[in-house]
Every structure is written in C-alpha cells, then in structure tokens.
Amino acid sequence: MIGDGEAETGPLATSWHSNKFLNPVRDGAVLPILHLNGYKIAGPTVLSRISREELEQLFRGYGYTPYFVEGSDPEDMHQLMAATFDKVFAEIRQIQQDARENGFHSRPRWPMIVLRTPKGWTCPPEVDGNQVEDSWRSHQVPMGKMAENPAHVQLLESWMRSYKPDELFDDTGRLRSQIADLAPKGDRRMGANPHANGGTLLQDLRMPDFREFAVDVSRPGSVTAEATRVQGQFISECMKLNLDAKNFRVFSPDETASNRWNAVFDVTDRCSTAQILPTDDHVSPDGRVMEMLSEHQCQGWLEGYLLTGRHGFFSCYEAFIHIVDSMFNQHAKWLKVCRHIPWRRPIASLNYLLTSHVWRQDHNGFSHQDPGFIDHIVNKKAEIIRVYLPPDANTLLSVTDHCLRSRNYVNVIVAGKQPSPQWLTMDAAVKHCSAGLGIWDWASNDQGGEPDVVMACCGDVPTLETLAAVELLREHVPDLKIRVINVVNLMKLQPQSEHPHGLSDKDFDLLFTTDKPIIFAFHGYPWLIHRLTYRRTNHRNLHVRGYKEEGTTTTSFDMVVLNELDRFHLAGDVVDRAQTIGSEGAYIKQALRDKLIEHKHYIETHGEDMPEIQDWKWKG
C-alpha cells in the first residue's frame, strides 16, 4: 500500500522499476496498490492531480498493467475491490504458472492497482462549517478541543455510531463471533505471517572456512594484495554454497566489479528480467547480484531481504553511502526496538562494505571523499552498531566471516580495494580481530620497558603511513621507544559503559599508557576518535590525524599529505611530542619538511608519487 504522499519521494519513485529484477519462476510477487486520496498534510499530491490518462501511461511506462478502483460508496467499493483482486490474483497466478512451466522467456507485465478514495473517507463531511471528508482537513485531528466543545463531542459520537457498533459487538463489548470467525487463523493472520517475523524463517548460511582464502604473508609487508578482491573470493564461495538454499544475495549500485568482488560472477550473475544483450557481462534473470544505480533501492531491497529471513551484503563507494543515512536510521531504530520484543526472532545483520574510500579517489576527487558514515551510525544505540576497519586482506576475511554469522547488528566494514602491503598471517589476523585492537610487537621496540610514544592507527592507509613513519623515526632516532597499536574494531575505543565492545579503563591505560603522547592516524574525521575516547585517562595526550576535507584529484600520497596524515607529518608529530627527543629534533623536523617539499616538486613534475613512496616496503 503506497500513499500518494510517500509516492512523491525519490526512493519510491525509482522503486517501481524493481519489476525489472523480479523473476516469476522463483521469486514471489508484489502487488502494489497506489492509494490516491488527494492530499498530504495540507497540500494536494502530485499523482492525484494529473489526468487519468497520464496516470495510466506512467504505470504502463513503469511496466505495470494498472487497474483502477475509484469511488466513495463503501458498498460499491468493496465489491469493486474484491472483483479487482480476483482479476489481478488470477493474472499473477497465470504469470507464475506460465513461467514455472515454460521457464523464463521475457519480463511479464505485472498488475498494479490504483485505488482512489476520499481522504478521511466516512469521517464527518463537515466540522464547524468546513469540509473535512475528502479534504486535507481530515489529515490529523479533524476536530479538537473536545473538553471545551460539546458540539464536537456530539459529532464524534454520531460519527462513531455510524459504524453501527451494536451490530459488531455483543453486550459485553466483545466482537461478535460471526465477525471474529471471518479472520484467518494461525500463520495466515497478517500479524503472524512468518515473513513479517523473518527470524523465524532464518537459516544459517553454509559458510566455507575463511582461512582457506588467506593471503600468504611470510613476513609483515612482504606481499601486496587487493583486500576486497580476496574478500570477494570468500563471498563467492558463500554464494556458491547457498545457491540451493536461495537465501544469499549481494547488493550494489553497479559497483560489484569495481569494488573487486568479480569472483562472485564465477558462480552467479547480475539479476535482470529486462532485455539482455550479447555484449552484457554476467547478466541473467537468475542472477543473485542486485545492481541498480540507486543506493536507496539497494538498501530497500536488502532491508526487505533481511526482514524476511535471508542474508545479504551491500558494497558501496564510501562517500555515497550517506545517500541512505535516513533509511539506515529507521532500520537501526527498528532493530533497537525489536531486541526488546521477545517474540521477534533475531534476523541476519545488515552488512556494509564501504570501499573505493576517501584516500584513493585518485581519479574522482573531492566529490567522492567523505568518510563520515561512521560518525552518523555511532549516534545510534551501541547494542546494534559495529564498525570494523581491517588493515589488510586477512583481517578483512576474519571480520567478514564474523559479520555474516552475526545477528541483529548493523556491521560497517571499511576497506580499500587497491593493491596494498599485507601485514598479518591468517593466524595473527584471527587473534587481532578477536581482540579488536592490539600492539603490533613486530613493529614496536618498547618491549621490556615503557614506550616514549604510542603510534596508533585505524584503517588501511593510516596503518601504512604509521608504519612508514615508524621506519623514518628508526632512522632518525633509533633509541626512541615506539609502541604501535592497530585498531580493527573501532568500538573498542569507547568505555565499556558506552559500548559492549569497549575496552575496560584498565586495559586501555595499559595499552595507551596514562601519560605518554599518542599519535593516532585515523581513516575518517579525526574528531570521531576524540568523541570515543574523551573519558580515557590519557585523552589529554591524544593527537589525532585524519581526513579534514582537503585534497581532490591528485596522487594517492598527496592526499594523505594534504590532510597531514602522511608519514612525514606523523613522524613530525612524534618529534614535537616525545619528551625524550631533545634539540636534535630541529634537524629531524627540517629533514621531514624537506621531504614534503621534494614530494610536491616531484608530483608537479612527474604526475606521480616519488619512487621511494611508490616502492616503499616495511623493512622490519
């Protein structure tokens, strides 16, 4: 049922095209009923004020056969509606029977209904001399101030009596059994339909062992891989193992391949029941990859899929996931409320992969840079929000496995798709992800003593720059004791009182010290880290670098330079703050500054990053 008000919204206006993705052989049917009652809160609706001819053309153009049910006499309208239902149900069954007997041949023209009735149908025609029925005035409170206005009370009583309660209820006020018996029983009741409590239908995914997809990392930084491509191989195997169960789909605004999940196309296709051409790449009516260039549509499809007991994954360019901020809000609020309703069974988590992220928009520039979806989602209840920033492919695999097995959460994973150094073996990755954050001892040199500085990092690019800064510092101040901490699970930073994943204050103090400078390189807006940690003992010594809306189409290293998240700035931050560095600091800072000038000059001349940046490898 679609009100003519909500029909004006953008997400709804494009969602009519969903019929190009519906396969009558296998999928269910959707019978949209557009309810035109003419008004929103106070103004007329667009679709109620165009001609019948245009309305019919619009829905034919959207690919439907519209049936019109129009009128205001309740008796007539009930008969008309019933007759129309008979007709369209028969049509739907005919479409399904044909497709199921003869296979899919071409997109059917599904029926839909346009129901036109007065707004406030059967309410008092007039109140205080103003038209109410069939007018915007019936929108909320057709008559108010009952306590002060006995005429209104009388009007209300005669209105209520017009529904003939004496015929409906017996003397004790109970609904008469001849009416109550008309209602369906058990699961046929609308409120007890298992598809409206999807958790009752939910089956676990059959999952391969994610360790089998591991990148072989003989020592940290020795090999390069594209994290999301590796993840795509794991997702592909998940898809394959659940093809029979038909309960797993992936969703994306045409970015499945761009986001490096190409392996998925080895086992399934993009879904389309519209025309398919020989030049198309992996498109079929049976495909389980749902692509439409509407993040709204992807989100809406996925929400519906999860709420009816299935599993899914939404991969999206990081900057454009903000398009669904408002839809995410409602899903998060739904999850929060459902957790406290005992008969609602848990559903699969809503999983996002945010990739093509802020730091690697080498061709697209400023319009494609926004890491703020994390800021948006952490405003919702901690009990349902999870945020992961795995620094390499093996950690991404571990996190992905965890998210696909989880229930009732919104999981946000941020990971890059570009070739990047790999840090952890699979075993180390599993341990690191289970802890959520930890010291990388192979990159630290404070073993057996107090560190002079803590260098923390969260996100793949910040991790790379932090490690490169550590090596710079090793060269310049070999005695400096550096502790490197990597954060995968962002929520670990919050106090335990704020988030169930939060580190205890004692553990946090042990890791981050109570008095040493912390240089924190973060994937997103820097103040998010402050927001999560302002209650921690050592917060006053926390210095965060992140994205601050600088840079556009440029080299990938220049992007981090412009936002002062690069190795030279990070090393400089350490020199500024580490108390054990004395007057030699001036020379180091000058050397770091010179490197930045050299960088600028080089990219202006060559249009690409300096070889020492491009070819940098962790020496260890």
Added chain:
Amino acid sequence: MIGDGEAETGPLATSWHSNKFLNPVRDGAVLPILHLNGYKIAGPTVLSRISREELEQLFRGYGYTPYFVEGSDPEDMHQLMAATFDKVFAEIRQIQQDARENGFHSRPRWPMIVLRTPKGWTCPPEVDGNQVEDSWRSHQVPMGKMAENPAHVQLLESWMRSYKPDELFDDTGRLRSQIADLAPKGDRRMGANPHANGGTLLQDLRMPDFREFAVDVSRPGSVTAEATRVQGQFISECMKLNLDAKNFRVFSPDETASNRWNAVFDVTDRCSTAQILPTDDHVSPDGRVMEMLSEHQCQGWLEGYLLTGRHGFFSCYEAFIHIVDSMFNQHAKWLKVCRHIPWRRPIASLNYLLTSHVWRQDHNGFSHQDPGFIDHIVNKKAEIIRVYLPPDANTLLSVTDHCLRSRNYVNVIVAGKQPSPQWLTMDAAVKHCSAGLGIWDWASNDQGGEPDVVMACCGDVPTLETLAAVELLREHVPDLKIRVINVVNLMKLQPQSEHPHGLSDKDFDLLFTTDKPIIFAFHGYPWLIHRLTYRRTNHRNLHVRGYKEEGTTTTSFDMVVLNELDRFHLAGDVVDRAQTIGSEGAYIKQALRDKLIEHKHYIETHGEDMPEIQDWKWKG
C-alpha cells in the same frame, strides 16, 4: 543532460514531476535530454532495456512529449539533433507565448528528448579482441598500460587521428579561426552564462525590521509563544517585500503550515500548475511556496535557486533532513571550493529551519526522533557551516534576519514550534545572538563571586529544563551559586583555531571557569558537545545531557525524563558534582527521585504531564 545511470537514482526519478510546478508565464523552461547509452560502470541501465513503447509511455506519464534522437552515424545524428532542437525550441516558445499572451490556463505538456547513442561513441570498436564501443568496456579506461603495450599506443594514435586534427588546428596547434569563430561571445558562452555564476545576478533581499515582529517579554518566562509562528510572520513580510523582485521562495515537503509558517499564505500560495480543486488551501500557479513530499526535491530546487542568484529557506522536520545528507555534502563541497575561486561571486546562504524536533514528537514517536543532522554538517569545513539553536521567538527572529543576509554559508537553525515560555526582550535577544552565547544574569546568582556550578543549555527544551532545575536548586540549596549560560551559536564552543566563530580560550575559561562542574543540557546527541569542547581547559568537569535514542510516543516531559535531560536529573547532576553540597545532598536526591516516580505514576494514570510540569513558570 541526464545519463541513464543517474536516471536510476530516486531523487532523479521523482524530479521529472517538477513540470507540475513550472509556470510558463513567468518561469524559464527546462529541456531535459535523457541520454541512453546503455551501460553504467559494468551493468546495463534500466531505461535502456525497456521497450520504446514503455519509454514513451513513461515520459508521457511524467507529463512530457518525448522526441527520440537515435542512431550511431555522427553526420546523421548531428542533423537529426539539430532538427529536433528546432522543433522543441519552437514548441517551448509556443507554450511560453501562449501563456504570456493569454495567461496561465492549464499545465502544458513540455517537450523532452531521448537521445540514444552507443556508449563510447566513436572510440575504437575493439581493443585486444574485446568490443569497446557500444559496450560497458568503454566506461573508464578503454585501454591501459600504454608504456608496456606499443599496440595500444598505435591504436590510441589512430583513434585520435580519426578526429582529423589537421582540419581543426593550424600548423602552430591553434584552433582554426573559422571553427573558433563559431563559438558564442561574451555572456553567451556556456561557461560565462551569468546563471552559472549566480552571485553576479544576486540582489539583496528587501528586508523588514525583524524587531517589529518581536514578542513583548515584560520579564523572563512571563509569556508563551510559538517561536516558528513568529518567525513565519517575519518570513511572510520578507516574501511580500520581494514579490516584485521574484527572488525569494520557501521550500518544504508539505510542512509549511505544520511548521507554523502559515502567515506566508497571507501573501502567496503553494505553487502548482497541476489540477487545482476548490477544496485546496492556498494553491495557485503563481505561488512561491514550493511543496513536494520529497526532501530531495526541495533541496534540489533550493540549490538550483541559490546557484542562479536567488534566495530561499527550507523548513523541514528535524529527523527527516537526513534524507538530504548526501546532497548537502555536495553543496558544502561546492561552496568550499568556490570560496577560493576569485571570479565566483558569493551566493545566498542555504538556510534550513529544522523544527518539529526530537523533543516534541508527542504523536509520532521514535521514528521521528533524530537530532543528528548537526553532527553530520559539522564534519564539513568550518568556514561555511553555521548552527543556531535559539531558545525563544525573539532570538529566532534575530538569527533568521542574520541568516537571510549572509552569503556562501549553510545555516542550520533548530527551533521548536510548540507554545513555550519566552525569555528575552528583543534588545536582549539581539545582544545575546550577536555574542552567540552568554550568561543569563537574571537566572544566575553568582554575581560578585565564583559560581559553585555552571549550568549551560543549548536549545529551547534544554533551556526550559535547565531553568526549572535552577529553581528546584534554589528551593533545596538556596546558597548554591549557580551561573546559567545559554548557547545560541553552537560553533562558539569550538576553539578559535577550529572555527572562525570560536570563543578564545581565555573567554571560554572566564565563562565556564577552569575548575567548576559544568552541567550542559543539549538539544542533540550529547557527545557533539564533547567533540566541540575537548580541548577546553575545563573539559574534564563537563557533564552533558542530551538525546540518547530513548523514548517514543509519550508525554513531552516524559521524553526528557527518559533521556535524563529533565529538571530533576539536571538538579541531581548538580547535587552529585557541586563540592559545596554536603551530606544534605542525600535528602535532595531522594526528593528529586521521588518526583520522578510521581511523574511516572501520574502519566500512566492521566495520560498527560503533572500540572506542576504543565503549568510551570519561571518565578525569578
């Protein structure tokens, strides 16, 4: 020009209906050209894979006459396009001439063009044996790795030569004059069109004196008013004074009346060129109130209106402004970049009124509660972001006047529409808004000494609860020295180094002290205040209350209770933290707790708030 990829997005799908708001008597014309080239990044587009018949019906249904320009031979296509332009320009002129001579009679059927050409038109048909022209492979980089592949270089050269550069350029590489002379001159050049640099066309609004709309406040809290209704009277007068200039419109998803701007309808109407019925309330083809139930559409219209040199105001339910998060991002990025391009003239600011806010969703509940748009916008560059939370009608008037006069900002105003106590005279309001925040001395009792506690508030409901808490404390601990600070301009809280409006650290320390507890009652999510103030001296003593996703359909006071922002919790927070309160604190806390229990019991029994809450007035 609309690509068939972007045509799949929701906001675009509904925007076709803009023709129901376009008046040929006075407005310009829009000629949409839908460009079907068949593919997005990797997959087919929806609109390129439906039949010609459906496509034609779709656009007829949207209210256009579609003209098809289809083919792949460049010569033929140029002729066809030129002939089609001649036809549709004549049609547009005919529509305009008729309307301008005979007046508006009914919505015209505007022309639009469907242009169907191959993707990658005129690029190499094949690369490495794969089809490129007329295929998804031409989307980004049709052939790569030039340095390693001489065959690709050769292919590139012959491709470039196919455009016959010898005929286009002379021996020095300059464009031949017989071609260069074809381009238009001066303002007729597309890049120099004044409508593409709207600031050159911008005229100041004629503004009434906002003081004339002031609410008469004889003493703080003595009168009640609906802030946005008062603002609406001011907006209405602005509308009236600029009717001749035709450069001011207001935008809303059908909430202009609900948000209490009814006075606007005394001078203009809702705009519609679709069918209008006698029951409609202030709807006409000349109306300057743009209402469509699509926040996307309102935002898009307003952006276009501002960018072409006009003024506007967008009023929206607070929770649903998140729908345009992503569109706001792009406008903010545009403004940031334009500030540093000298020939781009400043445009009018994008003004939002966010009302029907989180604290007063008495009927709508949890789905309508989200104060997080502020969190979203403060991630963008400080130089263009302004956020105001005026506590009453007179401060709202002052802020509104300021925003309408400003340039190149995004101004967000959060204000309630419910009857609320009024605090400041117009003179005091102007001073308070100019400062952005300040001590309310009439509510404070620390004059001539140090306060024991600072009670800060930001937003209308938190201000009310703070003042009620102050009175409770006066009763229980009359000797306690309380300083009350109200914040209108949220950005004052940030350090000067972070935002141009930021208070200096010295001023901040003077106001908020360096060592006394601060109880901060905030309209939005509490951690935003921490994010803005974590660098301030006294941050460690800052305790913030705000919305934490609790509560749903309930009484308005219960909403603040559920989020612990109510007077009793605030007073309790003071008792917990003020060092001058000794063992008597236990008795006070118990009395406060008992009140909360009383409240719960009362609302369960009566369905409305206790009389002492409903009728509370500041005694002073």
